[in-house]
Every structure is written in structure tokens, then in C-alpha cells.
Amino acid sequence: MGTCLWTLLFLLHCNEGIHGLRFTKNPSNITVTQGNMARLGCAFEGLSEPEIAWMKDGEKIYSSDQMYITLDAHHWETFHSVKSVQQQDAGKYWCEVEYHGTIISSEPAWVTVEGVPHFVVEPSDVAVFAGEPFNLTCAARGPPDPVEVLWWLGGEQKGDFMASPSVLFVKGVNGSVKFYCEARNTRGISVSRTGTVHIKVRPDSPQGIRVHQASESNVTLTWSAGFTGHSRLSTCTIQMSRGAGRKVKLPDVDLPVPPFQHMFDSLLSHSNYSVRIRCDNEVGSSPFSQWVDFYTPEAAPLAAPKNLTFELTEQQLTLSWAPLEEAELRGRLLAYKVQWSQGGESQDSLLFKENYAHLSGAGRFFNSTFQVSACTAVGCGPWSQPILVMPASATQAQTQRGHIWVGLLFGLLVATMVGLLLTVLLRKRGKETQFGSAFTAPGTEAQVTFTAARSFNRQYPELPECTLDSLGISCDLKAKLQDVLISERLLTLGRMLGKGEFGSVREAFLKTENNSGQKVAVKVLKTDINSTSDIEQCLKEAAYMKDFHHPNVIQLIGVSLHRRAQQRLPVPMVILPFMKHGDLHTFLLMSRLGDEPFTLSVQILIQFMLDIARGMEYLSNKNIIHRDLAARNCMLNENMTVCVADFGLSKKIYSGDYYRQGSVSKLPVKWIALESLADNVYTTQSDVWAFGVTMWEIMTRGQTPYPGVENSEIYEYLIKGERLKQPPDCPVDIYEVMHSCWSPVSKCRPSFQYLIDQLEVQWAKLNPAPEKDAMLYVNLEDDEEQASGPGFDTGTRSSDEPSWGVPWLCAGMEDDEKNWLMVPSGAALAIDGDYRYIIGPHGTDDETRHSDDGQSEDIRDEEEDVIINV
Known part of the structure; x- marks a missing residue:
């Protein structure tokens, strides 16, 4: 019962409008002959200057042929005209007005277009296997109906006129052939587009193979389909090999297409690769494309040199380490970088071409730490584990001290674990604190209350009068424009002629003192531009035109001021002669x-x-x-x-x-x-x-x-x-x-x-x-x-x-x-x-x-x- 009551109230609300806003005139159903003019009208009451939008089949119509007429201060009528009606103009039309987020719609009307038949299913290109039967479809309609269809295949008439829609059965063809259909009614005959029957064949090789975004381990490969054989490509196969001379074949990659691209990862840096591609359709596979070569760039080494050892004599220190594998080096080796420190202070790094280093003056390297890294043109890799240079006896004593320190650290770790365990057990005892029970019952929630702040309302100041004095422009500019100021009441705005960065131009009707009038163009500043400087710039243009009197220079008719609610400044409007042919x-x-x-x-x-x-x-x-x-x-x-x-x-x-x-x-x-x-x-x-x-x-x-x-x-x-x-x-x-x-x-x-x-x-x-x-x-x-x-x-x-x-x-x-x-x-x-x-x-x-x-x-x-x- 409650649901029905709310539905009834809603329908009454929609029928009566919102706060007195309503359509007083709705568009009417019309039937028009193709090529003639159609005109639809709506009237809306309740707003001073409504934006009435025309809709067709659910889409807004953007047209320069819409015209507004003022019936009274809050009553506007609008018309939408189509000069030469075509079949695509047929459909459902209505008007809409948006008010504070709510859409108010008029009753809909249907426009029916009579003329020669128009095609709703037109012949399109088809692809078939050689010798296999297939069907062709063609459909056309009026009004007026009925509509009959005649088929043409390969330049020959197939049968006689038959009722639309029509299906033509073809037993099979062995080569490409053209076809189309004719449709007729009492108004005349229409001819469809010409379609082509293609024979499906194997595709051609892919084209335009390119390598993009190549890094040391990843590349993106793109290509374009060649001739597809009149059939959709389903998969492509990529073959890849690595190496400059004797190539190593890598596993093939099969992937669905489109898109015609694939990213390879986990590639080796500083390596030669070659790829070629073929693609498949339902007939078969294309030939492979030509091989395309590419080269992955170098990278910094992936690993540090291993087995860093030293040999100390009275004359020199010799360091040695194992060279990196090619996969770990990832580029061309430039040098090995050796860094060392003594007493906690870093010393100058040393570079060596081989995987060993001879340093003279062995005594100065006692208690020094050494590390080594491999370097390519891109950069150096990670450092090896450091080694401490000592005489042999000192090394043995240090090993014993290391064992003692390991035992002490292990004992400290066990004591810490026992302490943490005891602390957890003690905290589990439920004991009262100054904040209440340490373990509160589940489900209780703390309540928070607050008092709302006092609200207030501001009233807008009374709007200034629409005079040049209210614009805040210079005295010289006011003096120039005073004698060309025209009352807004004498203007009736019509359709929009164009828009720009600072405003729009609208068609208008200017009433003169003797009740005659003329068609003019009105340049209106955007309503969201409220600064005095923008308004003054617009009026300066009018001041220039005031003194122009030449047949090839546009001349000013006047300036008017448009007042809008809740806006500090009026909007200036520059009145110019109407130019029939536009810009x-x-x-x-x-x-x-x-x-x-x-x-x-x-x-x-x-x-x-x-x-x-x-x-x-x-x-x-x-x-x-x-x-x-x-x-x-x-x-x-x-x-x-x-x-x-x-x-x-x-x-x-x-x-x-x-x-x-x-x-x-x-x-x-x-x-x-x-x-x-x-x-x-x-x-x-x-x-x-x-x-x-x-x-x-x-x-x-x-x-x-x-x-x-x-x-x-x-x-x-x-x-x-x-x-x-x-x-x-x-x-x-x-x-x-x-x-x-x-x-x-x-x-x-x-x-x-x-x-x-x-x-x-x-x-x-x-x-x-x-x-x-x-x-x-x-x-x-x-x-x-x-x-x-x-x-x-x-x-x-x-x-x-x-x-x-x-x-x-x-x-x-x-x-x-x-x-x-x-x-x-x-x-x-x-x-x-x-x-x-x-x-x-x-x-x-x-x-x-x-x-x-x-x-x-x-x-x-x-x-x-x-x-x-x-």
C-alpha cells in the first residue's frame, strides 16, 4: 500500500512539474516526405532564460538551427528545424530542461520520413572458401511499404524482385566477384553499396618487424600483419636464435593475435639475437619473414668476483680472484676495481686489467681490508667479501679470539630469549591499572559525544544597478560608450552562432524606438569571467569599433548590460551587425x-x-x-x-x-x-x-x-x-x-x-x-x-x-x-x-x-x- 501511494505521488509530481516548472507545449508527431522541411516546437514556463535541449533517440542534438522566442518573462518557446529531411532524421524527439540536477522532459513525438527505400542491412564484403556455398543478405524498408529487393551478382541479374528482407543463396564461386541489390517501393528505386566476395587464401608474411624498448634483459617486439588472405589471423609463431656466428636456437613462441606484439624477458645482456615471424589463419600458415637481428645492450656485472685471496711477502702483496663467467659479466670487461681501507679510512681505488694484482711495499698493507669488483662500460658490479691482510701468526690468534666471541654472543642470545618469555607470562595476569582492566570483555565500545558548532547564514548584498558606473571601468571608456548604451529590454536573444575563449556570439532581434527592428549579432562575455579587467578589455574592443565608418570594417551598433542574479557585475554585450554568411x-x-x-x-x-x-x-x-x-x-x-x-x-x-x-x-x-x-x-x-x-x-x-x-x-x-x-x-x-x-x-x-x-x-x-x-x-x-x-x-x-x-x-x-x-x-x-x-x-x-x-x-x-x- 505504501509503495503504491509513493508511486502515485511521484506521478502527480512529474505531471505538475517542479515548483511550477512545466512544458506548456510538446512536439507533435509528423510524417514528412524525404527532402522536405520538418519543424518541431516546445514551450517551457517557469524560468527566466531556460536552456532547452532537444533530444533524439536518447542523444542530445547539437544544432545551429534551434531558435528561441520569448512569450513572456518566464515563458519561452523553442523550435528545431531540419531543412532537408533524410531517412536518418526519422526517430523519437523530445525536449529537456535541467533544473538543479533534475531533468524535466516534454512528451515525445515521432518523425516519420517517407521516400525511396533505405537499406537497414546493406551488402558487405564477405570471404568464403573456393567452391563452397554461402548466403548474402539485403534488407530495405520505407515508408512507404512494401519494399521489394532485386539481386545482381557478377554483373548478372539473379531472379526477380522479392520481398524485403531477402537472402540470396550462392552455390559457390572460384574467384572474387562483385554484388549489390536494388530496392523499390512506390516512391522509386534505391541501389545499395557494392560488395565483394573474396576467396580465402593463406596469409602473406608479417611486415614491419621492429624492436622497441630494448634493455639489458627485456625487449618488446612489434610487427604488422601483411595480407591476411581475407581471413582473420588467429596466431603468430616467433622463432628466435642467439649468437653471432654459430647460433643457438631458442624455443618457439606461439601467441594469439591481435595485438601484434610480444615482450621477451630474461634475455642475456650484450648478446646478438635474431627473430622471424609467421602468422596463421583458418586456411594455413604464411611463410616466415626475413630474419631481423638485434643486440641487447651491456649492463653492470651481476655478481662479485669470488675466491679473493692474498699472499704476503716481505717485498709485496699479491691479490688474486676468480674471473667472472660471461653470463655474470653481462658486457665487455673494462677493468677490475680494487678498493681498500686502513684504520677505518678509505684509500684511493686501484684498477687492474687481469684477475690479480701485485702491490709493492707489503708492510704498509698490514691490517688493511681489500674488496674487488668487476666493471663494464655501464658500471661496476657488487663488491666481493672483504679480506683482512695480516701475517700468518696473527691470523691464527684472530681465529681463536673469533671462537670465544661466538660463544659469548650465543650465551647472550639465550639469556635474552628467556627474559622475553618471562615478560610475556607476567603480562597475561589480569590486573587492574589506572586505565581499567587490562583485558576488557569483548564487544564493549567507548562512547564519544560532541556538540555541533553553531551554524549561520549570510545574505547576498543587493545587486548594483546595470549602468556603466557599476562596471568599475575607466572614466574615458565610460564617456566613449555612454551614447551607444542600449537597454537590455530592447534585445531578444536567439540561437548561438559561435563560442570563443572569452564568450559567445548569439543571433538576436533589436527593437528600435518606433517598434521596428533589425536582426543583429550579440557578443556576450562569459558569465564566469567576473574580473573588471576582462570586462574592460571586451568594452575596449567596442570603443574601437564605435568610430569606424567603412564598408569593409565591421561597425558597432551599441553596447548593452545583462544583469544576472547573484553576480556582482553585469555581463557586457556588444551589439554588431548580423553577418549572413558568417566568418x-x-x-x-x-x-x-x-x-x-x-x-x-x-x-x-x-x-x-x-x-x-x-x-x-x-x-x-x-x-x-x-x-x-x-x-x-x-x-x-x-x-x-x-x-x-x-x-x-x-x-x-x-x-x-x-x-x-x-x-x-x-x-x-x-x-x-x-x-x-x-x-x-x-x-x-x-x-x-x-x-x-x-x-x-x-x-x-x-x-x-x-x-x-x-x-x-x-x-x-x-x-x-x-x-x-x-x-x-x-x-x-x-x-x-x-x-x-x-x-x-x-x-x-x-x-x-x-x-x-x-x-x-x-x-x-x-x-x-x-x-x-x-x-x-x-x-x-x-x-x-x-x-x-x-x-x-x-x-x-x-x-x-x-x-x-x-x-x-x-x-x-x-x-x-x-x-x-x-x-x-x-x-x-x-x-x-x-x-x-x-x-x-x-x-x-x-x-x-x-x-x-x-x-x-x-x-x-x-x-x-x-x-x-x-
């Missing part, structure tokens, strides 16, 4: 790796570069150095225009032309210029370096710079003269522009205005102007009067002078800077270098005109030869 890096990656890849022409990629260069030119004119320019920090709006964004590392230059970072922080190493890596010095020229890396990202459609090079290795890689290689489909002229950004001497890099001019020329080549304007670009590369970027010296040359030069040389360079370019960095004319990335053509003659891809055939062939030699 440039993700957009580039999606063009290559997305579910629906798309083509980005070279014209579009150059337009992206031009947008970024124009935005950076605007920032440099305002004395702003960005310090974190990369594709991930550039945004794409609905018009496919790129805007420079994320000014978290930016600094304004008020005097001079550089900024030196005073403390260590997390920085994007692969985008940082050489001088910034070396001295933490940042200038507009270091932003130019980062722009060159961003150009490379754009041309590679989002690849990570310097693939295969670790962050810790970047500085050494660059200082040797290495740079990012030319992307496969990058025009030569574009690569020369980005390569000019990576000069090791910062003043030799082009300005952003020069980069804009060069990119506009390249863009115009791909987008030719009307015929009347064609002369604007004729012979532009060969024009000796062409303007160059700041710091560049085109110079003059005769017609007979070779048209090759060092691209990083520029006017105004010091001699030591030229030497740095030519020698330590492995720059131009290096014999083993890659000439494409050190020197490049500045002109061509009529016989070697550039082909359509921007390179002459002669130059291309030469470059391919260079690549092979690198």
Missing part, C-alpha cells in the same frame, strides 16, 4: 568540405582580398594595428562583402609607429611577423605580414598555414628563409604579391595602398574592361615608370641584363640587412633552395612568354626539377 574561414572551408561544396572563382577570391586590404588601409590611416588579422576574423555579409572584425588584440598608436607588447598572451603564431615573434614589436607592417598569410588562406580555400610545422617550430622555420608555398591553382602574380608581404625586413613590405593597387590590377585582368579602356592595362608589368609601393626600388637595367632579382631587396636597406637576407636566412641564389620562393621573374622575353596559368613552360619545368631536389 570567412568557415565559408572557405564549406566551399571545399561542406555537404554541398561550391566553386569560388579566382575573381571572387581576389575580391575578398581587396575588401580586406581596403579595410586594413582604413584602420592603418586611423593608427590602429589589428594584431590578429586572419580569415577567421573577417566576416561576410549578405552582399558577399568582407568586413574586418574582432579587434580584441588591437592597439591604437598615439606616438611613434610601433607597439611593443609588455606581457605574454595567447597569440596566433602562424600569422605573426618575424619581428613580432622575436621582440613582441607590432606595427602596420606586421599587419601586412598577416595579410599575406590571409591571402594564402583565401587561395587555399581555408587550409591551415604551414601544414606539418608545429607552432613551436615556426620561428626557426621562418628565420631560415622558408615561407608558405605557392598554392596549386594560385596565379604567379598573386603569389608574388602575397610573398612580398613576408620580407624579413619590415620596411621592405608593401603598404596596404600598394597592395590594393596590385590586387586591382590582377582583378582587372580577370574582369576585362570595355575595349576603349583596354589600354589602361597594356604592358603594365614591363612599364619602367610603373609606381611601386613605399620602400620599393624598381631601379633601371639594360636590355642585356638578366631579369631576375631578389624580391626582398628594397631602397634604403642597410648593408647588414642585405647580408641577413643573402646569407643566414638562406635567401636568393642558395644552391639547394627552392628558387621559386627566393627569386622570381620580373619580366619575360618573346621566346618564353607566360602561358595561360602565368608561367612559361621553361620556367615551370625548371621549378619542377627544383622541387624534386629539395
Whole structure:
């Protein structure tokens, strides 16, 4: 009765929610045709800002298509949408909210997907014995049902359509053959993957036999399976022999596999071994592999020399001992070490090559103690038993005294044992002591009582008002942000767009004073970051953007303050324009790796570069150095225009032309210029370096710079003269522009205005102007009067002078800077270098005109030869 009552109360509790928390709307069952859109909705009441999680078949759904709508202050509605429903989207869906460790769930709903059949049992590769019969299975289902299956084996149709699931009986094959099945319903026909029937054979020899972690007595042997014969390997046999010349065969080792490894122990040190391996499957054994030799290292001797004796004459002392066996020596003998002491003081050790020692001046060794040890290259072994050097008569007297001492010690030991026995007998008498009976009755326990300490409760102080004054930031920063402060009540937060180290970015709807609104992006600082310095850093970024007015630089809309319960400081939120296509890096990656890849022409990629260069030119004119320019920090709006964004590392230059970072922080190493890596010095020229890396990202459609090079290795890689290689489909002229950004001497890099001019020329080549304007670009590369970027010296040359030069040389360079370019960095004319990335053509003659891809055939062939030699 009691159990039933508790069950009833629990069910009532679940139906009514916890303290008024409940789902007011549950998802509904839907049936949708494959390829169409599906939308599920939930509504929850009782929390000011709940985190409503969507579940599917017991797993949480991580989706960017979830949307929140505020019904009132404590009532929220959320939707989960699937734009193009596929069979894998079918299943059981519901919503969950976690509150103080308790999960509150909505009612579940089922999504049913109608379409062409989908396979639940698809043909997979099989392995059989030659000529033996076997079965193949294929199963597909709708909705809609019924579903029929047709088999194809070796390119021939087997029978007619039959009901799913279907089993095909095959009498046997003598060679590999392909097979697949078709499934049809009223919606259409689906074709399964193609499977292969393999014939089981004996495996090939194991491969890649290696010896790891070799010590003086243990080694670990690993190998990899060769061709398994289309059958699982069951065991492997290891044969081992020892010795350099005439080998000693050791017992075979049979072990189950995988794993393909085995540890041998109890090996002899300083010894040659050879191993070979074969493996077995159900058909038979593979041939043995080739013999692999290995050598165990030396070790310190295992034992001390035995039979240490001495012979004393008037002229000398002779010591002798038995040499060690090879197994005890465990290495190549270097010497025997003899140590001796006299009067309790150790004397200098002596080394001897043989197993004896002659010491002159016998008298000085009276009453001395000697020990001997064997030594190898690794170290010395244990010491032998010491011997005391005495004349023969003294030795006899000492032996007699030794017998007397042995008798005295034996008598003392017997007396001690008798005393201990009497003490134990006396303690067994039960006698009262000041602590009570010495032998208390079993089961009694001492009781301990205590009084609990007084508890108390602290009340939280009243939260400060959500104003700029409550943040504790500087007066100058407050003054800059006062006129862009927006009330939190005007914001409705939506789905999350992304997360970073210091916070997240969420989609939002901003209501204006005339009750209209706009879609915006809100950058929210993490709620667990409570220090004033972190908040001030976030707001400084907003202060920078406040004064920006350029189509290629993201502009601040406003700043809002979000108040949370039991938090000392409000959370600042930076309100920015909503960028439909997100960040440039993700957009580039999606063009290559997305579910629906798309083509980005070279014209579009150059337009992206031009947008970024124009935005950076605007920032440099305002004395702003960005310090974190990369594709991930550039945004794409609905018009496919790129805007420079994320000014978290930016600094304004008020005097001079550089900024030196005073403390260590997390920085994007692969985008940082050489001088910034070396001295933490940042200038507009270091932003130019980062722009060159961003150009490379754009041309590679989002690849990570310097693939295969670790962050810790970047500085050494660059200082040797290495740079990012030319992307496969990058025009030569574009690569020369980005390569000019990576000069090791910062003043030799082009300005952003020069980069804009060069990119506009390249863009115009791909987008030719009307015929009347064609002369604007004729012979532009060969024009000796062409303007160059700041710091560049085109110079003059005769017609007979070779048209090759060092691209990083520029006017105004010091001699030591030229030497740095030519020698330590492995720059131009290096014999083993890659000439494409050190020197490049500045002109061509009529016989070697550039082909359509921007390179002459002669130059291309030469470059391919260079690549092979690198």
C-alpha cells in the first residue's frame, strides 16, 4: 500500500512539474516526405532564460538551427528545424530542461520520413572458401511499404524482385566477384553499396618487424600483419636464435593475435639475437619473414668476483680472484676495481686489467681490508667479501679470539630469549591499572559525544544597478560608450552562432524606438569571467569599433548590460551587425568540405582580398594595428562583402609607429611577423605580414598555414628563409604579391595602398574592361615608370641584363640587412633552395612568354626539377 501511494505521488509530481516548472507545449508527431522541411516546437514556463535541449533517440542534438522566442518573462518557446529531411532524421524527439540536477522532459513525438527505400542491412564484403556455398543478405524498408529487393551478382541479374528482407543463396564461386541489390517501393528505386566476395587464401608474411624498448634483459617486439588472405589471423609463431656466428636456437613462441606484439624477458645482456615471424589463419600458415637481428645492450656485472685471496711477502702483496663467467659479466670487461681501507679510512681505488694484482711495499698493507669488483662500460658490479691482510701468526690468534666471541654472543642470545618469555607470562595476569582492566570483555565500545558548532547564514548584498558606473571601468571608456548604451529590454536573444575563449556570439532581434527592428549579432562575455579587467578589455574592443565608418570594417551598433542574479557585475554585450554568411574561414572551408561544396572563382577570391586590404588601409590611416588579422576574423555579409572584425588584440598608436607588447598572451603564431615573434614589436607592417598569410588562406580555400610545422617550430622555420608555398591553382602574380608581404625586413613590405593597387590590377585582368579602356592595362608589368609601393626600388637595367632579382631587396636597406637576407636566412641564389620562393621573374622575353596559368613552360619545368631536389 505504501509503495503504491509513493508511486502515485511521484506521478502527480512529474505531471505538475517542479515548483511550477512545466512544458506548456510538446512536439507533435509528423510524417514528412524525404527532402522536405520538418519543424518541431516546445514551450517551457517557469524560468527566466531556460536552456532547452532537444533530444533524439536518447542523444542530445547539437544544432545551429534551434531558435528561441520569448512569450513572456518566464515563458519561452523553442523550435528545431531540419531543412532537408533524410531517412536518418526519422526517430523519437523530445525536449529537456535541467533544473538543479533534475531533468524535466516534454512528451515525445515521432518523425516519420517517407521516400525511396533505405537499406537497414546493406551488402558487405564477405570471404568464403573456393567452391563452397554461402548466403548474402539485403534488407530495405520505407515508408512507404512494401519494399521489394532485386539481386545482381557478377554483373548478372539473379531472379526477380522479392520481398524485403531477402537472402540470396550462392552455390559457390572460384574467384572474387562483385554484388549489390536494388530496392523499390512506390516512391522509386534505391541501389545499395557494392560488395565483394573474396576467396580465402593463406596469409602473406608479417611486415614491419621492429624492436622497441630494448634493455639489458627485456625487449618488446612489434610487427604488422601483411595480407591476411581475407581471413582473420588467429596466431603468430616467433622463432628466435642467439649468437653471432654459430647460433643457438631458442624455443618457439606461439601467441594469439591481435595485438601484434610480444615482450621477451630474461634475455642475456650484450648478446646478438635474431627473430622471424609467421602468422596463421583458418586456411594455413604464411611463410616466415626475413630474419631481423638485434643486440641487447651491456649492463653492470651481476655478481662479485669470488675466491679473493692474498699472499704476503716481505717485498709485496699479491691479490688474486676468480674471473667472472660471461653470463655474470653481462658486457665487455673494462677493468677490475680494487678498493681498500686502513684504520677505518678509505684509500684511493686501484684498477687492474687481469684477475690479480701485485702491490709493492707489503708492510704498509698490514691490517688493511681489500674488496674487488668487476666493471663494464655501464658500471661496476657488487663488491666481493672483504679480506683482512695480516701475517700468518696473527691470523691464527684472530681465529681463536673469533671462537670465544661466538660463544659469548650465543650465551647472550639465550639469556635474552628467556627474559622475553618471562615478560610475556607476567603480562597475561589480569590486573587492574589506572586505565581499567587490562583485558576488557569483548564487544564493549567507548562512547564519544560532541556538540555541533553553531551554524549561520549570510545574505547576498543587493545587486548594483546595470549602468556603466557599476562596471568599475575607466572614466574615458565610460564617456566613449555612454551614447551607444542600449537597454537590455530592447534585445531578444536567439540561437548561438559561435563560442570563443572569452564568450559567445548569439543571433538576436533589436527593437528600435518606433517598434521596428533589425536582426543583429550579440557578443556576450562569459558569465564566469567576473574580473573588471576582462570586462574592460571586451568594452575596449567596442570603443574601437564605435568610430569606424567603412564598408569593409565591421561597425558597432551599441553596447548593452545583462544583469544576472547573484553576480556582482553585469555581463557586457556588444551589439554588431548580423553577418549572413558568417566568418570567412568557415565559408572557405564549406566551399571545399561542406555537404554541398561550391566553386569560388579566382575573381571572387581576389575580391575578398581587396575588401580586406581596403579595410586594413582604413584602420592603418586611423593608427590602429589589428594584431590578429586572419580569415577567421573577417566576416561576410549578405552582399558577399568582407568586413574586418574582432579587434580584441588591437592597439591604437598615439606616438611613434610601433607597439611593443609588455606581457605574454595567447597569440596566433602562424600569422605573426618575424619581428613580432622575436621582440613582441607590432606595427602596420606586421599587419601586412598577416595579410599575406590571409591571402594564402583565401587561395587555399581555408587550409591551415604551414601544414606539418608545429607552432613551436615556426620561428626557426621562418628565420631560415622558408615561407608558405605557392598554392596549386594560385596565379604567379598573386603569389608574388602575397610573398612580398613576408620580407624579413619590415620596411621592405608593401603598404596596404600598394597592395590594393596590385590586387586591382590582377582583378582587372580577370574582369576585362570595355575595349576603349583596354589600354589602361597594356604592358603594365614591363612599364619602367610603373609606381611601386613605399620602400620599393624598381631601379633601371639594360636590355642585356638578366631579369631576375631578389624580391626582398628594397631602397634604403642597410648593408647588414642585405647580408641577413643573402646569407643566414638562406635567401636568393642558395644552391639547394627552392628558387621559386627566393627569386622570381620580373619580366619575360618573346621566346618564353607566360602561358595561360602565368608561367612559361621553361620556367615551370625548371621549378619542377627544383622541387624534386629539395
